[in-house]
Amino acid sequence: MVGSAVVVVKWKGLKSAMLTSDAKILVVDDSDVIRQTLVSYFEEEGYAVFSAANAEQAEELLAREPFDVVLLDIRLPGKDGLTLTRELRTGSEIGIILVTGRQDELDRIIGLECGADEYVAKPFNPREILARVKNLVRRVQRLRSLETRDAETESIRVGGWNLDAHRRLLLGDDGETVQLTEGEYQLLQVLLQNIGKTMSRDQLMDRLKHRAWDATDRSIDVLVARLRKKLREDASHTQQIVTVHGVGYLLSPASGR
Amino acid sequence: MVGSAVVVVKWKGLKSAMLTSDAKILVVDDSDVIRQTLVSYFEEEGYAVFSAANAEQAEELLAREPFDVVLLDIRLPGKDGLTLTRELRTGSEIGIILVTGRQDELDRIIGLECGADEYVAKPFNPREILARVKNLVRRVQRLRSLETRDAETESIRVGGWNLDAHRRLLLGDDGETVQLTEGEYQLLQVLLQNIGKTMSRDQLMDRLKHRAWDATDRSIDVLVARLRKKLREDASHTQQIVTVHGVGYLLSPASGR
DNA sequence: ATAATTTGTAACTGGTTTGTAACAGCCATG
DNA sequence: CATGGCTGTTACAAACCAGTTACAAATTAT
Numbered sequence: 001m002v003g004s005a006v007v008v009v010k011w012k013g014l015k016s017a018m019l020t021s022d023a024k025i026l027v028v029d030d031s032d033v034i035r036q037t038l039v040s041y042f043e044e045e046g047y048a049v050f051s052a053a054n055a056e057q058a059e060e061l062l063a064r065e066p067f068d069v070v071l072l073d074i075r076l077p078g079k080d081g082l083t084l085t086r087e088l089r090t091g092s093e094i095g096i097i098l099v100t101g102r103q104d105e106l107d108r109i110i111g112l113e114c115g116a117d118e119y120v121a122k123p124f125n126p127r128e129i130l131a132r133v134k135n136l137v138r139r140v141q142r143l144r145s146l147e148t149r150d151a152e153t154e155s156i157r158v159g160g161w162n163l164d165a166h167r168r169l170l171l172g173d174d175g176e177t178v179q180l181t182e183g184e185y186q187l188l189q190v191l192l193q194n195i196g197k198t199m200s201r202d203q204l205m206d207r208l209k210h211r212a213w214d215a216t217d218r219s220i221d222v223l224v225a226r227l228r229k230k231l232r233e234d235a236s237h238t239q240q241i242v243t244v245h246g247v248g249y250l251l252s253p254a255s256g257r
Numbered sequence: 258m259v260g261s262a263v264v265v266v267k268w269k270g271l272k273s274a275m276l277t278s279d280a281k282i283l284v285v286d287d288s289d290v291i292r293q294t295l296v297s298y299f300e301e302e303g304y305a306v307f308s309a310a311n312a313e314q315a316e317e318l319l320a321r322e323p324f325d326v327v328l329l330d331i332r333l334p335g336k337d338g339l340t341l342t343r344e345l346r347t348g349s350e351i352g353i354i355l356v357t358g359r360q361d362e363l364d365r366i367i368g369l370e371c372g373a374d375e376y377v378a379k380p381f382n383p384r385e386i387l388a389r390v391k392n393l394v395r396r397v398q399r400l401r402s403l404e405t406r407d408a409e410t411e412s413i414r415v416g417g418w419n420l421d422a423h424r425r426l427l428l429g430d431d432g433e434t435v436q437l438t439e440g441e442y443q444l445l446q447v448l449l450q451n452i453g454k455t456m457s458r459d460q461l462m463d464r465l466k467h468r469a470w471d472a473t474d475r476s477i478d479v480l481v482a483r484l485r486k487k488l489r490e491d492a493s494h495t496q497q498i499v500t501v502h503g504v505g506y507l508l509s510p511a512s513g514r
Numbered sequence: 515a516t517a518a519t520t521t522g523t524a525a526c527t528g529g530t531t532t533g534t535a536a537c538a539g540c541c542a543t544g
Numbered sequence: 545c546a547t548g549g550c551t552g553t554t555a556c557a558a559a560c561c562a563g564t565t566a567c568a569a570a571t572t573a574t
Contacts (some may be wrong), residue, residue, distance in 0.1 A: 105382055105385065108385060112388035112389055113388045115392065116392075125366065128366045131366055131369035131370045132369055135374060138463060139374075142400065143399065147403060166454055166501070167501060168501060168504070181503070182504060218533085218551085218552095219532075219534080221550095221551065221553095222534090222554095223532085224551095225552060225553065225554095226532095243552090245550070245551080246542090438520055438521080439521095440521065472560095472561090473523095474522090475523080476521080478562060478564090479521085479565095481562095481563095482562095483521095500562070500563090502530065502531080502562080503561070
């Protein structure tokens with residue numbers, strides 16, 4: 001259990017209406033400056049960007065989240081980028097972009113032969129690297145969508161409902177259907193992903209709207225109320241969304257599948 | 258009807274037992290020397306290599322054979338490589354590698370933004386270009402194999418219609434026929450390929466036109482409206498294309514075959 | 515070149531969703 | 545059990561989003 005101190009997790013900032021893509025990107029570089037530079041490029045574009053300073057941290061993150069593209073420095077302390085490339089390539093379709101300080105042609109060739117998809121040399125041009133990432137994301141997501149085509153038709157169970165994730169629709173056991181709004185759906189998703197764990201309003205706000213929360217802000221409460229209403233919570237029992245006074249909300253473990 | 262005189266078609270020579278791949282590659286370059294050089298690299302590796310000296314010849318070949326990867330000189334007499342890239346990218350998953358004589362960074366960026374997969378500058382290193390081609394072939398063939406899994410059933414069922422993919426024609430059960438435009442047809446194809454899954458306007462834009470979408474852009478909405486009209490959706494029931502507010506559109510699973 | 519078709523853009527409308535404010539009820543502590 | 549902070553609820557307004565139409569631009573065919 002290390003690392004979370006150095007691991008930088010950031011979501012896109014301001015242009016929240018226009019989330020151009022929901023792609024997840026991982027930046028791996030031991031230089032703080034370069035890592036930050038790259039991270040900020042992609043945040044600008046609306047990607048969900050995570051970063052790590054070495055291969056071990058990277059692997060930890062990769063094991064936990066389904067990333068679309070990894071930007072990987074070739075020279076890393078400990079396990080180097082090429083080794084990681086080879087490991088990643090066997091057994092996943094993730095997009096790999098190697099980043100290096102050297103114009104060295106041999107590095108480039110070996111990188112490509114290890115199965116990297118792209119190769120970018122420092123100093124890099126933001127526009128170029130963005131174009132490459134965008135192309136690669138497109139391809140990877142295309143592949144993923146084809147692979148999982150007739151998989152995961154299974155809808156998720158919550159309370160007495162089945163959740164149709166594509167339509168943002170609750171399907172009642174009695175045949176009733178309730179349409180969730182995008183906000184309600186996302187809230188439910190976040191609670192579902194952290195089932196049994198209390199989420200503070202601050203955390204929820206960050207995950208839902210990528211913005212900060214202040215003490216006078218009741219929007220989360222209202223959103224929870226709306227979701228509860230649609231889940232037909234009678235405020236008495238059958239309570240799925242539990243209020244933790246002074247802390248936040250959590251989804252009762254019994255609510256899951 | 259020209260060209261077949263200049264079109265060079267070659268297959269790997271002797272080491273036929275060790276055919277590393279049955280990938281088809283097309284080399285497009287107006288310089289005989291460079292074309293020959295590239296062709297011989299790939300023949301060595303056991304690819305089926307075809308070549309063309311200009312965009313028109315290339316298109317002729319592309320229309321006839323299912324290539325995996327095209328190597329394209331940016332500077333071509335007549336229609337240039339970038340234009341061809343853009344045309345190829347809309348409506349096919351072929352791998353595109355741009356080749357250029359200049360180290361010009363701008364060329365490279367514009368190429369990538371047009372949707373090229375790779376970019377190689379002359380003078381090129383054989384080993385590098387082979388590595389890139391190999392990676393790209395792997396990806397393209399992977400995609401193809403997934404794509405063709407259940408595609409091409411000639412006539413696809415959608416709603417109360419049969420879709421004649423060749424003529425982009427809807428054949429009604431009552432004998433009625435409706436002609437789709439190219440855009441409407443492609444939209445329907447993409448929705449069909451991702452049946453039951455919500456596609457964001459951004460994704461649709463990318464698949465249809467290979468360009469970005471911004472929040473003020475209503476062209477997808479208009480296209481959907483036109484397709485809906487032709488599918489005779491009465492906005493009430495029999496609704497095949499479902500709007501998911503704040504997210505995108507999806508084709509109802511019930512619409513499929 | 516001209517005409518027809520297709521596609522993109524802009525404006526407007528109606529509807530949905532979301533944030534805010536106000537107030538009422540609840541909880542925890544002294 | 546009274547108080548101050550926290551939460552639930554409701555109503556309203558602002559922001560946002562989708563459908564539609566008409567027209568201009570671009571493309572294609574004639």
